[in-house]
Amino acid sequence: MTDQQLSLATASYDDGDVDTNPTRNPHLADLVARRYSRRQLMGGMSAMTTAVFGGALLAGCDDDKQDVITVSDGVNVQTQGGRVVTLTATATDNASTTKFTQVSGPTVPVIASGNSITFTAPNVAQSTALVFEFTASGGSGSSSARSTVTVLPATLAFTAVAKNLNDVVTVPSDYQVTVLYRLGDPIAASVAAYANDGSDTNFAQRAGDHHDGMSFFGLAASGSAPDTTNNTRGVLVLNHENITQAYLHANGPSPSPRPEAEAIKEIEAHGVSVIEVTRASNTGAWSYVQGSALNRRITPNTPVQFNGPVRGNAALRTLYAADGTTGRGTINNCANGYMPWGTYLTNEENWAGYFRRTAGDAAVRTATGNAKQNVSLTRYGISEGRAGNYGWTTVTPSDATSTVFARWNATAGASAAADGTADFRNEPFQFGWVVEIDPYTQTSTPRKRTALGRMNHEGCMAGRVVAGVRPAFYMGDDAQNEYIYKFVSATPWVAADATPSDRLATGDKYLDTGTLYVARFEADGSGTWLPLTFGQNGLTAANASYAFADQADVLINARLAADVLGATRMDRPEWTAVNPVNGEMYCTLTNNSSRTPATTDAANPRAYTDPKLPQGDVVNADPPTSAQATRGNANGHVIRLRETGDTTEATGFTWDIYAFGSGADLDPTNINLSGLDASNDFSSPDGLWFGLPSNASGQVAPVLWIETDDGAYTDVTNCMLLAAMPGSVGDGGTRVVNNTLTTAANSTTTSTATTRIGAAPGSKLKRFLVGPKECEITGITSTPDGRSLFVNIQHPGENGGPANITSSWPANQAGAVTSPTRPRSATIVITKTDGGVVGL
Template identity: 35%
Template sequence: MTQLTERRSLLPLLAAHPGGRSAATCRYRCGDACSQPVPNTSDNAYFGDVVTAAVQRRSLLQAGAAATGAVALAWGTARPAAAGPGRGRPGIAGFSPIPPTPADVDELVVPEGYKWAPVISWGDPIDPGAPAFDVDRQSVEAQRRQAGYNADYLTLRRGGARGNAANRGLIAFNNEYTNPESMFPDWSGSPTPEQAMIEMAAHGMTIVEVSRRNPFSPWRYDVAGRRNRRIHAHTPFAVDGPAAGSALLRTAADPRGRTVLGTLNNCAGGDTPWGTILSGEENFNQYFDADGADDPDGALARYGITSGGRGWEQADDRFRVADHPNEVHRFGWIVEVDPDDPRSTPVKHTALGRFKHEGATIRLADDGRAVAYMGDDERFDYIYKFVSRERYRKGDKRHNMRLLSEGDLYVARFTGDGFEDGEFDGSGEWLPLLVDGRSHVPGMSVEEVCVHTRLAADLVGPTKMDRPEDVQPNPHTGQVYVALTNNTRRTPGQTDEANPRANNKFGHVIQWTEAGDDAAALTFRWRIVLIAGNPDDPSTYFSGYDRSQVSPISCPDNVAFDGHPDHLWIATDGAPGTIGTCDGMFLMPTAGPEKGKVQQFLSVPTGAECCGPVVSWDERSVLVSVQHPGEGGVPSGYPYLGDPVPRPGVAHVYRGKR
């Protein structure tokens, strides 16, 4: 570890930003969004104009700890919180919860009786001819044949041509962004052209085949897997949907506006019933330098595209907005990839709108149409829903891969019903942006709604949310959950019943049920199921469960489900800077006597974010992405293979035979 410590000591120890992330995370994940002006300057109401009693009770949340007794009474909470559960306390679902892990601990901590192993890490070769990882001998060609950097969204697809389908399959994971200060031993603060091209090659997605000996052994990746593939910033993508070929997407390199090179800042995603993978292009704005660019309609400002960038324009001129004003319009989409065909061309779907997509998840409506739920991960931005025009056909993959090419696009408005029932809840409606191929936004064409979706949504009056990230329907119940990670810019005068906490450092989770339990419905009922934070904070809420019996949790980012209808798994991003613990993964039952009992299952190493959990709870098996270990200049050796730098990637937590 001496070499690691020496190299890491060269990095600045960067302070946490107000939202809880390190300054390095803010710089490389989202382009310092939290230190920039809020992009949404629309005058949409904050929907806080509910009955006076509700406003008065909400003000107790704003008052913080001074409101202990009143908030406890409002939530029906009986006792003050203890310091948190310790190792060995009886848990739920077959594990004893781990205690909170201090933010400087460089370990992947799992419950007693569980083991973990790395599956694949940044730089691992994914074809037999690729070189082994060597931090001192990186190249563009090597990186395009090696696992990408910073694993986020993760999926496991069972089955394969050889052996037992239960013990073979593939994993796909997003490579969201790069940490050049960790990647390059000679990093000087700005990339050389070669380093910029290596970073581009490390972005995108990684797909590899995996296998295991039996359900009690770890998954391992196959370097020679038939379906292994890297998708990066120069992979050709097809463009489909209403904006394909639009003048807004045409460039000198692509005068037809139908082929884009690459995908950037891929965050969360989703599986489709027809066997493909969806991935969301999130903070794409940070890669573009807008110096000298005109912004007559305010679209650049609305998407947070400012001067600066990451220096990539020195290696690839298309990232200079003044010279290529439409190139930035070619990012910010949902992309679809067929993981079973490594020669297929991935697609960018313009029908689903352009914004900072956290991801997209699919549920079928009662009539068979595909419904995609999406969050725009920005302070005061919105939640969206797409409903396909055509219907799903079981077994017809070719037809189904066109479902996201045409349909209706909506944005959500949440309205509170007052606090008399003791809960933050109410009704909601889906406001139309595009329906039946026509724009429902005055003054904007269909193509403009697709490309400038944020501007279109501003005009119809949706609810400004606290950074809506992962939006997931429970596959067993149909109820939909959204992780609202945080929003430290919300003031007391901007709170509403769906976003009730000012200076929301810790985040919350909302659940809703579509009318008639039909995913295509245009109205819904909602309620808050978690207001995160340290449970000794009286403003926290755990679905009414005794706060003294739950784990501290902060900044929910991803949510996931397993084979049990009442298991909600939550992965976090921001706990080190808000409650002083490592990020991790938590289980919260959504029904029954332990409803709301948040218990921590694992924690990731110092500086890392916990992402993309895939849970097979009947096997006591969890795959998890460990993103940016050691970020912010803290020493980390993850995955502890003796390398001189930390290597983000995918880990498998498993029970093993007793």
């Protein structure tokens, strides 16, 4: 809906019959149903909003006293939080100056243009009046009038998108999608446009593949200085988690031994992009700036440095980094974190699969006094016999001194130095960390923050920062039956650090010293943060399962330490998000095919056979084939917790499950526990993000965005993005779940689990977007005003290849293509046609 303006200089009055206001306030036709004399038509004021359009009531003036300044009486209109409001006024021609002034209500920033002001209504807890006064002045005096804009609480004011299997991004009808930044797009002025036929090279200066976690950092109108309020210019930082190997090469990948050029391309297509993005105006089109001096790619080959307790540890020593203080790059970067001091955290997730470890390695480590490493490598999934993803170690480099391929072979050389400085046996210990990047300084070196522990890191989201209180950072370890963690800094927050001169030094201050905790969830809805501190609770050299040497050893082997402490095994903890109003932390538990009735607990209460809809097949294979049912917690859930005393320093919390993923037509008693319907059912929640407190989507009742990465429901719909307005921990009740699971042998096991479940989401959870074929929806951020939402579409058409293209997205987003086009992961921008806050 576009803004409309009523003019009282016309002969009749019409509100356009646009009735989007659910209240019973009078229509404009009622407001203006009065007699107006000729002299009352000398001036006027009109009010426009995207929800209600208000007319003006004019004060009179005397025809014989044309020097009297006259403006209108005020108007009363209503709108909702997040809607764009425009007030326009007129005065008699002899007024020399005019202005609007807000005289009451929560202060809102306005954009003035002539005799008009435009602002976005804030969110409110209850009906709230904003009063604006328009004043016109001249040599003989002045006149003024007031208008009242009554703001109602925001709602998810869009029609839910239907589930579908289309090959485009589908959003509500009053929204639009712009494709911004695609696989292969050049980020240096000298780099040619992407041919998208497998011939392209130099991915160190092109967009990588599998766009993932992402944050927007505002830029000043000119230069590279931060401006956290700018909505039309910024730096977008995003992860490139993985690759769709088949589409990167002309005819798909060559077999091993791999060609050097193909392997270089694949390695460089991983990592992180830092790019400048701009908008032509507050309502114009978004684009990225190809030749910006701020642009850069951080790939697995980019130099990095280690900080924190593990810096310089013997486990980090390699042929490349003999002193254990530096390394190369980052890989399999999934979720992210925006730091309060203006930096970006990228998180290394499924990094273990990239390493080769051949038979006999364990014996060599044992013989050289490193038998403990065998326990560690196995716990992190690097067992003997692994070939390593994509066969990079099979490349014979053209430069005999190069180690960019050999580094992925973690096999210990039998004749090499036992300290690891002559080979890459220790290279796996250089990965699994949180990595901090300064988006504003192109020459800065990324820092791996070892105090936050080593695992399959997903998100690392900061809790609310409060002056004088030590901040916390929440993390998930994305693998079946792994844990949820938080790191509490040793340093209390100082407000001045929100705008530091040296952002990475500020990261040193808050991220290099502190305590790493792991969560234990109790059946009664309480929980405990258990400290991973050397010398406490069995984390000692005397521990039977793994002899910890020191705090660095605990952090390198955070999983082993959490095992010892008895943390709660979760259903694949992925992204974390923190409600900016009440500080509650949400975490997606995507799914868990290994969850059984016997291993359910209060925080992970479901284990069932989930039939592929609508067939209802019974499992008869192990594991089930893609055409059959899935088992365990196939659809996942979203858990949330509230810290004791609402402080990030707490060591206790309460918890419940916000929502359970499920098809709408599954068993409402034991599977569809949240009562989902066709407008909001989902499976495998993954990405998670709250709207920003700088706009209505992050105020009072913040919007929670939920992205899916689904395997159990993709016969019904492509992956999706949902918007929610969740309540708070404890707003629901207790449920008993009766689990029934059919095994591969068609035998049935059952159990019961009592869990804590939030209030049914109902209409406060809606499907906002459905992606193209075979994609994952992941990565999300917005401008400070919430009027531009950035979303990543990962691996569309991932099941195809050059000879069998299964998706043509994003080439087809603007319309059908004449022939199949290779799909590309891409960043999109979603805006509302009326310019309001996205989702509201």
